[in-house]
Amino acid sequence: MYSSDDSGSDFEGFAPEVVAAAEKKLLDLLELYPNDLSDVDLSDLDFESSDSEDENDDASTSNTNQNGDQWTDRLRRFTIEDFNGTPGPTTILPSDANEIDFFNLLFPSELLEKIAEETNRYAESEQEKKGQDPKWRATTAQEIRAYIGIQIVMGIIVAPNQDMYFSNDSLFKPSGINERITRDRLDKLNQYFHVSDNSQNPRRGQPGHDKLAHVRTIMDVILPKLKSAYNPHKEVSIDEAMIAFTGRLGFKQYVPLKPTKRGIKVWMRADPHNGFVNEFQVYTGKEGRTAEKGLGERVVRDLSRSIWGNYHHIYYDNYFTSIQLFNDLAENKTYACGTIRTNRKGLPPTIAKSKLKKQGDVI
Structure with missing residues (x-):
């Protein structure tokens, strides 16, 4: 010992x-x-x-x-x-598989659809309280997938601030994000992005309150996938x-x-x-x-x-x-x-x- x-x-x-x-x-x-x-x-x-x-x-x-x-x-x-x-892995992918195929094993398309649904729900509820937002349009699972990819890129290629990703100066532009999404659209997705329905979570201090309600939807999908996709x-x-x-x-x-x-x-x-x-x-x-x-x-x-x-x-x-x-x-x-x-x-x-x-x- x-x-x-x-x-x-x-x-x-x-x-x-x-x-x-x-x-x-x-x-x-x-x-x-x-x-x-x-x-x-x-x-x-x-x-x-x-x-x-x-x-x-x-x-x-x-x-x-x-x-x-x-x-x-x-x-x-x-x-x-x-x-x-x-x-080892429980699912054997073909030899020509790439990174996104591995990502999809843990992050299924159903989860992307759920996130798009909750983001649209939250945007609607906020507009009911504060009035119509002319810059907002409903998002889709495909756009949410691109949005998550952009967040991963921003975590790898870190710029001093978000605006620099949309610079027109090739000397300072760190990536090609601005070729795939506008700055205003990214701002709106950041503003309304949600994965769960907050209205279903009791207030703090009340019985049943979940401190992780904001991310519970993702955790409930990802955790079983992590356990089943690979045997240690x-x-x-x-x-x-x-x-x-x-x-x-x-x-x-x-x-x-x-x-x-x-x-x-x-x-x-x-x-x-x-x-x-x-x-x-x-x-x-x-x-x-x-x-x-x-x-x-x-x-x-x-x-x-x-x-x-x-x-x-x-x-x-x-x-x-x-x-x-x-x-x-x-x-x-x-x-x-x-x-x-x-x-x-x-x-x-x-x-x-x-x-x-x-x-x-x-x-």
Whole structure:
């Protein structure tokens, strides 16, 4: 077990000679206890679950927990079952497929039609309140598709302001967007673009209010597509990401140590072999003033539940790690690896109070 404090510093890995030395130590210990080489069934362990990062976890003060299970310094072999999943894409496209064909796997035409419908609905409702807008005309799914493509281009080729994309000076014009849409039309699409019917969402503070109502339509389509379009490899990563945002938003996060300090926090499960995101959850903040206990554990369970039973190996950092989570995943035929904070519940004092001075030291 590798112990980590809560400093958040990245672990860069062990040198080969350190790994070899640690392996020798392990083999020496196994030789000292030849009668204790039976397999360990993690499902027999049941330790008290840890709280979330916001709570102050108290480490165990005894090697025996409330259920009578005991830690021991005698290392035992543990049989790792073979991974039985089939990684890779579930839809094989023809050899002449291009980028848009892959995009269409995740973003179907039905979603474009829905966005066009909701954009037109919102434009009509705004004009009923404020009067007719002579510059507006109803949009279509085909135009919405082009609009999304323009947003992608603007994210790749970033100009100081939107007007520069429509410059007539070839020296300053960064792309050919102005050859496909006028500036006034893009302004109107930006003004009325909607993907959901806001009138169906209860007001803030009322039962049933959805903080993600503005994007719920897209999420309800994209999430199942992400899970069904690609099967991950044996190794799986779960971590947090930040979507940069500086506007007004009730669940906007400020994380000063992150490269993106302000924005929307998103929990993600991805395949580390290629970065494909299979599942994600948007963190919408606390409910009321009460912090959610066991938030990290809950996130890992939610994002990994659909791949339980295939003996995947999930990797995550000390924000998520707890003894109870390891046991729960093992019971569902899923393995995990992660650093752990020394104040997590369930750790024996030998581990919780230890000071590892060199990389490769084992306790």
